[in-house]
Amino acid sequence: MTTKLERQAAIRRLVQEQHLSTQAELAEALRAEGIDAVQATVSRDIAQLGLVKVRNGDGKLIYALPGAADLRRREQLRNALRQWSLGMTPTRELLVIQTPRGFAAALADAIDEAELPEIAGTVAGDNTIFVAARNGGGGAELAELLASIEAH
Numbered sequence: 001m002t003t004k005l006e007r008q009a010a011i012r013r014l015v016q017e018q019h020l021s022t023q024a025e026l027a028e029a030l031r032a033e034g035i036d037a038v039q040a041t042v043s044r045d046i047a048q049l050g051l052v053k054v055r056n057g058d059g060k061l062i063y064a065l066p067g068a069a070d071l072r073r074r075e076q077l078r079n080a081l082r083q084w085s086l087g088m089t090p091t092r093e094l095l096v097i098q099t100p101r102g103f104a105a106a107l108a109d110a111i112d113e114a115e116l117p118e119i120a121g122t123v124a125g126d127n128t129i130f131v132a133a134r135n136g137g138g139g140a141e142l143a144e145l146l147a148s149i150e151a152h
Contacts, residue, residue: 095146096131
């Protein structure tokens with residue numbers, strides 16, 4: 001049985017050695033190393049490690065380790081979520097986040113500025129934010145992603 005730290009160390013190494021574009025490709029690369037991990041676990045690991053998507057030489061988006069700017073944006077998002085998120089309600093395709101009156105735009109800006117590859121964008125009202133998933137993800141996956149960022 002592989003521990004979380006061992007699995008995440010393997011993920012760090014794999015994204016440096018291989019051009020991995022999807023969670024499925026990353027899970028398959030882990031399996032090739034004898035590490036069994038389901039997609040939900042890989043998704044949490046990506047969020048916790050702060051992996052970012054960058055363009056390789058062929059223009060394809062691949063996972064990479066975060067740089068200092070990426071870590072700073074993620075920390076700003078963590079702080080914004082802790083300060084302004086009152087609750088999250090996932091739907092099939094969206095995540096709805098409730099904030100105190102007047103704070104939805106600030107939290108939506110932090111989400112957008114974090115440039116998370118799983119999020120296509122946000123729409124903010126006065127106290128409600130709609131977060132849209134990219135590439136067919138759903139509201140529950142977004143809720144899990146943002147909750148893991150807020151917790152770590």
